[in-house]
Amino acid sequence: MNRENLGYIEEAYENFKTDPNSVSDDWRRFFQGFELGLSTKSNSGPQGPVALFTLAEAYRNFGHLKANINPLKAPSAEVAQLDPKNFGFKDINGTEVYETELANGSGKATLKQIIEHLEKKYCGTLSVELAGVLPDERKWFIDEIEHKSESLAISPEMKKQLLGHLVKTDSFEKFVHSSFVGAKRFSIEGADSIVPMLEWVVANSQKYDFTQYVYGMAHRGRLNVLTHVLGQPLEFIFAQFEGQTLYDTLDYDGDVKYHLGYHSKRQINETEIGLDLAFNPSHLEAVGPIVLGIVRAKQEKFDEPEVKKRFLPLLIHGDAAFIGQGVVSESLQMFQLPAYQVGGTIHVILNNQVGFTTDPKDARSTPHPSDLARSIFSPVIHVNGDDLEACVRAIDLAVRYRQTFQKDVVINLVCYRRFGHNEGDEPAFTQPLMYEKIRKHPTPLSIYSKKLMDSGIVTEAEVNAMLTHRNAELQAALERVREKTPKFKPNDFQGAWAELRRATEIDFENSPKTAVSKKILQDVGNAIVSPPEGFNVHPKLQRLVARRADMIAGKEKVDWGMAELLAYGSLVHEEISVRLTGQDCVRGTFSHRHSVYFDTKTGNYFNPFDNIKPGKAECRIYNSLLSEFAAMAFEYGISITDPKRLTVWEAQFGDFVNGAQIIIDQFLSAGETKWLQMSGLVLFLPHGYEGQGPEHSSARLERFLQLCAQQNIQVVNLTTPAQIFHCLRRQMHRDFRKPLIVMSPKSLLRHPMAVSSIEEFSSSKFEELLTTNDQHKPNETERVIFCSGKLYFELLERREQIGASKTEIVRVEQLYPFPDKKIKDHIKSLNKLKDIVWAQEEPHNMGARFFAMPRLKTIVSDLGLSVEVKYSGRKRKASPATGNPKQHAREQEAVLSGCFE
Secondary structure (H helix, E strand, O other): OHHHHHHHHHHHHHHHHHOOEEEEEHHHHHHHHHHHHHOOOOOOOOOHHHHHHHHHHHHHHHHOOOOOOOOOOOOOOOOHHHHHHOOOOOOOOOOOOOEEEOOOOEEEEEHHHHHHHHHHHHOOEEEOOOOOOOOOHHHHHHHHHOOOOOOOOHHHHHHHHHHHHHHHHHHHHOOOOOOOOOOOOOOOOOOHHHHHHHHHHOHHHHHOOOOEEEEEEEOHHHHHHHHHHHOOOHHHHHHHHHHOOOOOOOHHHHHHOHHEEEEEEEEEEEHHHHEEEOOOOOOOHHHHHHHHHHHHHHHHHOOOOHHHHHHEEEEEEHHHHHHOHHHHHHHHHHOOOOOOOOOOOOEEEEEOOOOOOOOHHHOOOOOHHHHHHHHOOEEEEEEEOOOOHHHHHHHHHHHHHHHOOOOOOOEEEEEOOOOOOOOOOOOOHOOOHHHHHHOOOOOHHHEEEEEEEOOOOOHHHEEEEEEEOOOHHHHHEEEEEHOOOOOOOOOOHHHHHOOOOOOOHHHHOOEEEEEOHHHHHHHHHHOOOOOOOOOOOOHHHHHHHHHHHHHHHHHOOOOHHHHHHHHHHHHHOOOOOEEEEEEEOOOOOOOOOOEEEEEEOOOOOOHHHHHHOOOOOOOOEEEEEOHHHHHHHHHHHHHHHOOEEEEEEOOOOHHHHHHHHHHHHHHHHHHHHOOOOOOOOOOEEEOOOOOOOOOOOOOHHHHHHHHOOOOOEEOOOOOOOHHHHHHHHHHHOOOOOOOHHHHHHOOOOOOOOOOOOOOOHOEEEEOOOOOOOOOOHHHHOOOOEOOOOOHHHHHHHHHHHHHOOOOEEEEEEEEEEEOOOHHHHHHHOOOOOEEEEEEEEEOOOOHHHHHHHHHHHHHHOOOOOOOOEEEEOOOOOOOOOOOOOOHHHHHHHHHHHOOOO
């Protein structure tokens, strides 16, 4: 707001006084809030209440630009947005008295007193930025900041406790620095206040109504947070610096110490509080949406109206990463979406004013790294990291806002990094002036201890005693580690995971029974095809519902869409919940799923799974935001927290899954061997060559197969509805969890041969290898074509056309773990076999060729056979597929022909 707006605002205000309903809702809320900031008994004209109001609003919106929030830099003396002349005031030192509450509480003040009041409230070491904040929330903040003399009273005893936390924080960093010279630890020094801030919230859990915290943070300060907030033993950390083996566990590769997570419980005033720090890699901000998924899964275990208030997700960001990494924006957009709500997240930006070696002017286009939060109308609390008590007030304000409005809030903790990016780095190479200041700048501990000594709360002797005591504790812990290597028990099989175990190689040789009785299939199926009476289903969907009813009755064979719904429904019947999310997944990209019906007259929807069986289990299918990275990460967080829920994420097309490549590479495929963190997440990735071009053909099967090792994931490419039914059920009927990657079909969704009888659901199980077909004669087989996915049906049709009766087509339904034994047994049974073909649609440098052919050759060699293993597929390509339909047809013909040459 500025002088040019005053005429419009004054006119709107006059209209409001005459008739409050004559102005918009937003303006009405603004004018109704006048009493919070000023009295309107007198003073009209440009220097009256509207001018004072707009001046106050300017400080609420822009006071942070003048605030004393930078430990290394004096605040700006002049900020154009705060110039009183912009609001019609000519003389700041004038003697005119205004009736207002924007001052000393007397109800009257001069302009100078009003400005001094606003600068005290918005331009100190703590400054709340309210630009864009919604009216009700803005009103709450104004009341907290301007009209409560001290919203958080910090007693002398509390100040001593805060000093104690700073002593522990500072001592730990200095001790590690001197004990393990040159070792990377990513020191928190310069941003020390974050540890007392976190401790403050935990210590006041009952006041805030929290019972569990889930933290996500990068490497900086992580070790300090682990030991001082989560209570991880010092011995655990020191053992890692010593290079000692932490766990006697097979197939544990481990990770660097500043990536590891931890779970603990603390007693706070006789209440048990849970604390989790999520594991994460060096890929900054990737852990954010995972933390949100973890919290959502924890919340959904409780059927309580206020459950979201009990669980706090708290994310600690770097300044360059918060505004530079796109996944942050994706995650912020989740906060109000039904599939992702967690009741608000507290974001703390450790704004150390440099990103590795990059200055802010090269890292962002806005004044603050927190400016991204404006996209969700989030309030931002800026605070000077050298003022510990202001930092504590900042997080107290953030927590109370979150608990009141259940929304995200951001703290911009302006601080510095005392050393380089890591302890072996020389920051003065690139920031010489900044680091000249930092070398001379006192530490947060010295600043706060001096403040308390000057005020008589502690003595220098007491501070020295605290330091001596803490250093003795640190030294004793290190000596224990060096005397005897400590052994620790992983905290992986706890809580919901207690009944599960780690898988072994033999577990993948055969699938468990997953058949369902016909009675249950009928009950589940009838619920799926029975919308409520009077519900107006779309006419075209009425035909689909009728067809699905015939499938359940055995009058038609079951297609893919119905098989998938039967899998979900049968699990719900067994009290196992299901969660499926993805872009357009409620209907399905290819209009095959229709998991929820929408009334054509009211727009209301009906979830048929709610009618399957009364109980706690539920099936929830959500359309996601248009994101891959954050959306998949959220589901990964769900899956590592709740192993008793089938969690599925679907890509709109499999080609788009590489938007979440970090989650696949760093978490999904390697999380168990790095961190002993298991997941049963299922990925549906539509895959298949149908002439739709390079971005609608390939889920990059080869990339998933390249990741396969140590039984870390499962990769399947299925051809029948019964197979997807049993595959999904198998995921929940094992006593271990592994990620499942499904190359899901597109054209097969409606292929007349890609159907299953209802009996296949009630009398079978998942088959890793499908070797039978109607014309096959084992004693005459001379050639076996191994393939995977939809190509099977084209090969089958071609075989019938040319009468290749001595050729068998075998479907490798599960590519990893590769069914070596079953393939070996099958090949052994073919006594006239002359050659083997691996057939695929994908180019030579893509697909499963590189993965399957060496394994087939090894099997042939082990059997002592002189059988050639050939390849039939597309040639090497830079692009996955052509966009020309005719060229696609020619290439597909070459693949088919090559199989029968």
